[in-house]
Amino acid sequence: MSLSNRSKIWLLILLFLILALIVTLVMPPKQGMNNRVNVQDEVLRNPAFSPVKGPVALKPYVVVDDLTNYDENGEVNDNTYICGLKDKTMEDKLNKIIADKVQKMAEKGLPPYRGIKAVFKSESQINYDYGPIVSLGAVNNILNVSISRFGSYDDYKEEIFYSFEDKEIYQYDLNTGEEIHLADLFSEDVDYVTLLSGFVSDQILDNHIEDNEDYVYEGLQTVTPFQGIDPNQKFFLSGYGLDLIFDYNTPEFDTNFYPQSITIPYSKLGDHFIGLNRFYDESKTSIYDDTRELELILVPPCQTVFEYDPSYVAEDMDAHISVRVGKLESYSSPEVEKIVDSYLSVPTDFLDERMEMAKKWIADHPNTFIDLSYDAVVSAYPKILTIEINQFYDGYPTIDDRFRASRTYLLDSETGKEMELKDLFTEGYDYQAAVKDSFHSEYDEYDMDIDYENMFSELSFTVDSYGIAFTLPGENYTASSSFLSQYDFPEEQPDLYAYLPYEEIGYENILMFQD
Amino acid sequence: MKMKKTISLFLCFTLLFLIGGCSGKDLSQEAPTITFDQDSYPRVDGSTVTIPLSEAFYAKLTNTPAEEASLHIKHNKTHSAYVNLIEKNADIIFVTEPSEEELQLAKDNNVSLKVVPIVSEAFVFLVNKDNPVTSLLAQEVIDIYSGKITNWKEVGGDDAEIVAYQRPVNAGSQTGMLSIVMKDTPIMDAPSEMKPVGMGDLVEVVSSYDNAKYAIGYSYYYYVSNMYTREGMRLLKIDDVEPRNYTIQKKEYPFVTAYYAVLREDEPEDSNASKLLDWILSEQGQKVCEVSGYVPIQ
Numbered sequence: 094m095s096l097s098n099r100s101k102i103w104l105l106i107l108l109f110l111i112l113a114l115i116v117t118l119v120m121p122p123k124q125g126m127n128n129r130v131n132v133q134d135e136v137l138r139n140p141a142f143s144p145v146k147g148p149v150a151l152k153p154y155v156v157v158d159d160l161t162n163y164d165e166n167g168e169v170n171d172n173t174y175i176c177g178l179k180d181k182t183m184e185d186k187l188n189k190i191i192a193d194k195v196q197k198m199a200e201k202g203l204p205p206y207r208g209i210k211a212v213f214k215s216e217s218q219i220n221y222d223y224g225p226i227v228s229l230g231a232v233n234n235i236l237n238v239s240i241s242r243f244g245s246y247d248d249y250k251e252e253i254f255y256s257f258e259d260k261e262i263y264q265y266d267l268n269t270g271e272e273i274h275l276a277d278l279f280s281e282d283v284d285y286v287t288l289l290s291g292f293v294s295d296q297i298l299d300n301h302i303e304d305n306e307d308y309v310y311e312g313l314q315t316v317t318p319f320q321g322i323d324p325n326q327k328f329f330l331s332g333y334g335l336d337l338i339f340d341y342n343t344p345e346f347d348t349n350f351y352p353q354s355i356t357i358p359y360s361k362l363g364d365h366f367i368g369l370n371r372f373y374d375e376s377k378t379s380i381y382d383d384t385r386e387l388e389l390i391l392v393p394p395c396q397t398v399f400e401y402d403p404s405y406v407a408e409d410m411d412a413h414i415s416v417r418v419g420k421l422e423s424y425s426s427p428e429v430e431k432i433v434d435s436y437l438s439v440p441t442d443f444l445d446e447r448m449e450m451a452k453k454w455i456a457d458h459p460n461t462f463i464d465l466s467y468d469a470v471v472s473a474y475p476k477i478l479t480i481e482i483n484q485f486y487d488g489y490p491t492i493d494d495r496f497r498a499s500r501t502y503l504l505d506s507e508t509g510k511e512m513e514l515k516d517l518f519t520e521g522y523d524y525q526a527a528v529k530d531s532f533h534s535e536y537d538e539y540d541m542d543i544d545y546e547n548m549f550s551e552l553s554f555t556v557d558s559y560g561i562a563f564t565l566p567g568e569n570y571t572a573s574s575s576f577l578s579q580y581d582f583p584e585e586q587p588d589l590y591a592y593l594p595y596e597e598i599g600y601e602n603i604l605m606f607q608d
Numbered sequence: 609m610k611m612k613k614t615i616s617l618f619l620c621f622t623l624l625f626l627i628g629g630c631s632g633k634d635l636s637q638e639a640p641t642i643t644f645d646q647d648s649y650p651r652v653d654g655s656t657v658t659i660p661l662s663e664a665f666y667a668k669l670t671n672t673p674a675e676e677a678s679l680h681i682k683h684n685k686t687h688s689a690y691v692n693l694i695e696k697n698a699d700i701i702f703v704t705e706p707s708e709e710e711l712q713l714a715k716d717n718n719v720s721l722k723v724v725p726i727v728s729e730a731f732v733f734l735v736n737k738d739n740p741v742t743s744l745l746a747q748e749v750i751d752i753y754s755g756k757i758t759n760w761k762e763v764g765g766d767d768a769e770i771v772a773y774q775r776p777v778n779a780g781s782q783t784g785m786l787s788i789v790m791k792d793t794p795i796m797d798a799p800s801e802m803k804p805v806g807m808g809d810l811v812e813v814v815s816s817y818d819n820a821k822y823a824i825g826y827s828y829y830y831y832v833s834n835m836y837t838r839e840g841m842r843l844l845k846i847d848d849v850e851p852r853n854y855t856i857q858k859k860e861y862p863f864v865t866a867y868y869a870v871l872r873e874d875e876p877e878d879s880n881a882s883k884l885l886d887w888i889l890s891e892q893g894q895k896v897c898e899v900s901g902y903v904p905i906q
Contacts, residue, residue, distance in 0.1 A: 205678075205679055206679070207659070207678045207679065208678070208679065208681055208683070210679040210680045211679075211680050211681060211682035314656045315656075316656060316659045317901070318830075344678065347656055347659060347683075
């Protein structure tokens with residue numbers, strides 16, 4: 094049989110490709126770089142979930158529940174299984190999965206942390222070993238199951254002490270019992286590995302851990318240049334954001350025998366993060382039984398970025414002024430940004446004057462120091478911007494003209510207009526009674542003379558993800574001696590504080606939780 | 609005839625490819641010239657950045673797979689490593705040069721240190737690839753960062769202000785910038801927005817097409833050459849020398865430094881630590897350094 098010239102060429106090309114493939118296969122991999130442990134090559138998406146395309150809007154709050162079993166006294170009875178679902182079959186199914194995972198964890202040996210066998214010469218030297226400890230919780234119907242096992246090596250003679258933690262984390266859909274992977278939290282039209290790797294890279298480098306051993310993010314240092322997250326990176330969902338867990342599976346890092354995490358706030362994950370919406374539909378009937386009291390936590394729609402002004406730091410003397418301004422990454426309009434800027438503007442004349450006073454004090458009082466801080470920060474919550482201005486001026490030993498001052502403002506995030514306390518609540522809700530009750534519960538034991546009827550004109554307030562904080566300035570009440578005896582400077586009547594969790598107020602009474 | 613010629617040429621290329629692919633002498637893959645077992649391997653310590661090196665040495669010399677080797681190497685950071693060496697809790701450490709404090713500690717403990725460079729490192733400068741300037745003199749770099757040169761036209765570029773990025777004061781590469789490049793010349797003050805907090809930020813701002821055509825930043829060669837390969841970024845030649853493994857190794861590139869192996873001076877020549885150092889400096893040891901992503905010293 095004779096082959097045509099064209100066939101011979103194709104045959105040769107085929108031979109060449111086969112040889113090239115063989116050469117590639119026999120060439121050894123590069124040593125020491127990026128050898129992930131247990132990496133699964135395939136990106137895991139659970140086919141049980143219907144595909145979702147972005148964008149999706151960030152919800153103003155997340156719904157959390159610890160799914161823990163409490164006894165009649167409100168104490169945790171057992172936290173190795175979940176309870177509180179309406180569907181008891183589903184509950185049993187998930188508890189069986191949890192029990193199996195716990196058993197698997199109990200049978201594990203030393204976790205393959207970098208350097209661990211240099212410390213633990215053999216498992217028999219582990220003096221202390223307990224666990225697995227199970228931690229359970231749910232965010233928007235996603236069950237987080239965290240199972241940890243601990244051990245330590247204590248050599249008192251050599252004064253060498255090491256401990257380790259091995260942690261496995263799993264997520265399940267409380268509606269179906271299906272396992273949820275990192276990929277399932279993102280719409281299929283986004284490269285979530287690149288997206289998350291970018292955040293991790295930023296946060297790692299922001300902590301100066303790539304090349305500096307003084308300013309380390311203790312316990313998480315890059316050993317080799319970071320190449321990106323594992324598509325199946327361990328993760329945890331909190332009320333605040335997505336925690337990516339780094340341990341021996343990410344060999345670019347030295348985590349020092351403990352898993353470490355980097356949190357990416359929900360607001361930064363963009364509108365292709367579908368994790369908060371995919372498994373929770375508030376229009377549907379709750380999956381929880383009537384015994385559960387779910388907690389709603391506000392999700393900041395935008396992050397605060399801090400800037401420090403180093404011009405007030407006097408390095409050659411013991412007068413230190415710290416000036417920090419926190420601005421938002423974005424605003425609803427330039428007009429609102431301008432309004433916020435006016436609140437955040439630093440009173441340089443005032444600080445200059447204080448700096449001169451501080452220098453004079455130091456010159457007159459050797460071996461002392463002065464500390465002044467000026468902090469102006471805006472934070473975003475659904476429909477609201479909070480602005481907090483805190484000033485502090487004192488020295489060591491303490492000085493006569495020391496002061497501490499705080500002011501808070503709440504602005505409508507759309508208009509920039511200042512809000513009153515009543516603006517936080519739905520119509521008809523008796524917020525004044527609730528506020529008075531919270532002060533009563535805090536201070537009644539001290540027998541104080543607080544003018545409850547007229548306190549609201551003097552009351553300042555601010556919000557966070559969990560509730561509303563109130564401050565009544567010191568000049569607006571008459572303190573009892575038993576109360577003042579707790580303070581170092583009783584002649585300076587302290588401000589009074591109270592806090593009302595949203596849960597206590599009732600979510601239906603708070604405007605931030607309404608659409 | 610033409611077809612035969614084509615086939616011959618193709619066969620030659622195939623042969624060359626196979627020779628190149630298969631017969632190149634890769635010393636890092638050959639059997640080690642010395643070997644240790646887990647117990648005889650010297651007690652090592654060091655800085656974080658040298659962990660991959662240390663693991664590669666262990667893997668090679670104990671014939672252990674890389675992943676398993678990483679479990680046997682524990683570095684406790686630079687200062688602790690020096691303390692461990694001085695207090696005889698380690699036999700050899702892989703670190704940067706000893707500080708004054710560490711030298712004093714050694715002296716206080718009547719220990720002399722043997723400090724031997726094992727791999728080279730360099731300080732490199734990054735510009736946007738659209739910037740026509742491809743090379744600077746070492747003195748021009750110093751002048752830019754001391755604020756003496758402020759426009760690219762002064763160094764043969766466009767008439768545009770130089771956007772000179774720095775790192776925060778305590779960042780490691782800022783320390784390197786001061787000690788390796790600026791030395792006695794004070795560095796200019798930079799506004800906070802021009803002090804990106806992270807190395808990645810620095811690379812990002814310089815490589816961005818939109819706003820940083822006239823930016824300049826800096827980093828260590830190890831990180832830039834391994835971490836990011838952004839299309840928008842270019843490494844500058846300094847004194848007309850490109851930062852490459854061979855120019856850094858031969859110290860043709862001006863801003864070079866090193867990572868070191870440090871032993872106690874009285875370490876016997878036939879001890880395992882001394883044998884390890886000899887092997888690191890051998891052709892095979894240096895090849896292992898190179899395969900691990902570092903620039904060999906020799």
